[in-house]
Amino acid sequence: MNDGFLKKTKGLYPENYNVMVMDWLKGRYGNEQAETIWKTMEETYLSYLEDLPELGGKKNGHASAIYGGLLVFSLYPSLPDQPPIEDLENLVQTMFMGPFTTLGKVFNLNRSADMWLIDKVFHSVGRRDRKDAKQYPDGFIQVPEPYDRAHHAARYHFTQCPNAEFAKRHNLLHVLPLLCNSDFFGIGEIHGQLIRCGTCGNSDKCDYLVVGSENALAKEYETIKDEGGFLVSRKLAE
Secondary structure, eight states, X not given: OOHHHHHHHTTTSOTHHHHHHHHHHHHXXXXXXXXXXXXXXXXXXXXXXXXXXXXXXXXXXXXXXHHHHHHHHXXXXXXXXXXXXXXXXXXXXHHHHXXXXXXXXXXXXXXXXXXXXXXXXXXXXXXXXXXXXXXXXXXXXXXXOOOBTTTTBEEEEEEEOHHHHHHHHTTOTXXXXXXXXXXXXXXXXXXXXXXXXXXXXTSSOEEEEEXXXXXXXXXXXXXXXXTTSOXXXXXXXX
């Protein structure tokens, strides 16, 4: 790995992302070709980094999502065989949602106390997001929604996502679902269900309705993949 690349990306996303990507490359292409692909990816990443609007770097509360997402955007175009996007799903889910797998050993959204707690976390993150948005208007724009006590459901949505905007500018909307769809996996790892009708990549907002996996609301929806590759929730016919 190039020292210049590592220096410029230090602190922007967890360093183990680099290790996971390189291990995936070696497993799929072999050590020698993996090194060649990595060099191409580094060049692509640094060029993409220069094209980003001012988002605060590691000071942004969503730095891992933004700059880690840029790693995924840089990886896919660098792959010589341009495999199906689905071939990268496990890698991306592990990168971004590995902590949720660990958390799921002690945290369960089917417990009312844990649902109450995650709603508090969402609101805390939302306050940070709105503070960040004043400094970095091209970043995430999050809109809070009150806790739905009747359904034990936490809700909020984004009206702007820098990953989606970047994907649109660089013709990478076919890669964006790797990032968006991992949310379904992450919430599932803490015994919950994400109910989402759209993202900023295929709709006018990215909505989050989070319930326990055993919640009656979860059973009213099915998760399907739309024509763009995005996982979306569709209400079942009564």
